Amino acid sequence: NAGVMQNPRHLVRRRGQEARLRCSPMKGHSHVYWYRQLPEEGLKFMVYLQKENIIDESGMPKERFSAEFPKEGPSILRIQQVVRGDSAAYFCASSQGHGYTFGSGTRLTVV
Amino acid sequence: GESVGLHLPTLSVQEGDNSIINCAYSNSASDYFIWYKQESGKGPQFIIDIRSNMDKRQGQRVTVLLNKTVKHLSLQIAATQPGDSAVYFCAEDPRTGNQFYFGTGTSLTVIP
Numbered sequence: 001n002a003g004v005m006q007n008p009r010h011l012v013r014r015r016g017q018e019a020r021l022r023c024s025p026m027k028g029h030s031h032v033y034w035y036r037q038l039p040e041e042g043l044k045f046m047v048y049l050q051k052e053n054i055i056d057e058s059g060m061p062k063e064r065f066s067a068e069f070p071k072e073g074p075s076i077l078r079i080q081q082v083v084r085g086d087s088a089a090y091f092c093a094s095s096q097g098h099g100y101t102f103g104s105g106t107r108l109t110v111v
Numbered sequence: 112g113e114s115v116g117l118h119l120p121t122l123s124v125q126e127g128d129n130s131i132i133n134c135a136y137s138n139s140a141s142d143y144f145i146w147y148k149q150e151s152g153k154g155p156q157f158i159i160d161i162r163s164n165m166d167k168r169q170g171q172r173v174t175v176l177l178n179k180t181v182k183h184l185s186l187q188i189a190a191t192q193p194g195d196s197a198v199y200f201c202a203e204d205p206r207t208g209n210q211f212y213f214g215t216g217t218s219l220t221v222i223p
Binding site: 004006033035040041042043044045048056059091099100101102103104105 | 145147152153154155156157160200210211212213214215216
């Protein structure tokens with residue numbers, strides 16, 4: 001069981017470009033959560049997805065951010081037209097009931 | 112909104128001493144709590160959990176205490192080791208949504 005896999009581990013984008021972050025949940029897990037972590041801060045909820053459905057996107061900015069979890073393949077967090085303030089670590093977690101298992105995160109740097 | 116707060120942002124302890132990390136939560140309806148450990152450059156790692164029908168739970172070298180009266184949670188680490196140096200987060204499930212709420216974290220440094 002490889003755990004929650006996120007890639008890339010590090011991503012550098014210029015302002016205005018698009019960032020695509022991928023997350024493969026643990027085998028057997030159908031619930032995926034995305035969190036953002038700014039330096040020296042806690043994790044802030046962004047979105048909760050199940051296969052082909054967005055269940056709760058209350059923590060996701062209304063513009064430029066989108067997420068999907070298709071029937072086949074990983075969950076994708078997409079940030080369009082990135083700005084410097086998007087620089088953060090983005091963590092994915094998966095669950096099949098109570099408690100999460102986190103991936104190692106993608107560290108996005110916008111230059 | 113919900114808040115999960117940490118009393119101390121940083122904690123330094125001597126190797127071999129016991130560590131206590133505290134956490135306050137605001138939602139009395141929360142019925143499930145988890146402590147996570149996050150090492151530098153890594154994702155949060157589950158340490159121990161506790162449900163609201165318990166006031167104490169023990170793991171290997173770790174104990175979580177829950178005081179529902181004052182909405183306080185603590186993590187005790189026995190015989191702290193250098194490998195315990197990390198940021199520790201408490202998280203609560205407030206049962207009002209689909210997410211856990213995380214505190215800012217306490218950075219634990221173990222002095223050899």
